[in-house]
Amino acid sequence: MSTSHSGDRDRDEEGRARNARPRDGLGRPLPYGSPGVDRQPEGVVRTPARTVDEAQELLDAGRPFHAHEVFEDAWKSGPDAERALWRALAQTAVGLTHAARGNATGGARLLRRGADGLAAWTGEAPGGLDPAGIAHWARTLATRVDQGERITATASAPRLRSAR
Structure with missing residues (x-):
């Protein structure tokens, strides 16, 4: 997807508003013309296994904002029965993003919201995911954030699959 910048709003080929500014590793917009990290393609x-693999690679690289975009693709394109699970994963990734940016309130809130969604999952999870383990990670991280701990995305990345 290419976008154009015309001075007032960035637009894609279909005329939809799309921010074309480069982004840093945590998804923060940078000034036009600055070097940024590659964005995840949308749509x-x-x-499920590839989604988990790509998201884990991005999380391990300290790019939770980008992992959230991978989860969002699964949420929007996957079977109806799995959408709440993928949405919860996207929320935990955005929660980690906000926590790593220093937004403790928003980070903890999104981590807990995602954990609640993951805890509601019953049955076998797609792609080898470990919803209970990720929910535990998210709640633990939210508590650390609430206690004022400085969070880095790389050091705080979750394991998406259980270590069997």
Whole structure:
């Protein structure tokens, strides 16, 4: 997807508003012309296993904002029965993003919201996900954030699959 910048709003080929500013590793906009990290392409349909693999790679690289975009693709393109699970994962990734940016209130809130969604999951999770383990990670991280601990995205990245 390419975008253009015309001075008032960035637009994609179909005329929809799309921010074309470069972003840093935590998804913060940078000035036009600055070097940024590559953005995740939107609307990619992946298998659940590929979604988990790509998201884990991004989380391990300290790019939770980008992992959230991978989860969002799964949320929007996956089966109805799985959408709440992928949405909860996207919320935890955005929660980590906000916590790493220093937004403790928003980070903790989104981590807990995602944990609640993950805890509601019953049955076998797609892609080898460990919803209970991720929910525990998110609640623990939210508590650390509430206690004023400085969070870095790389050091705080979750394990999306259980270590069996």
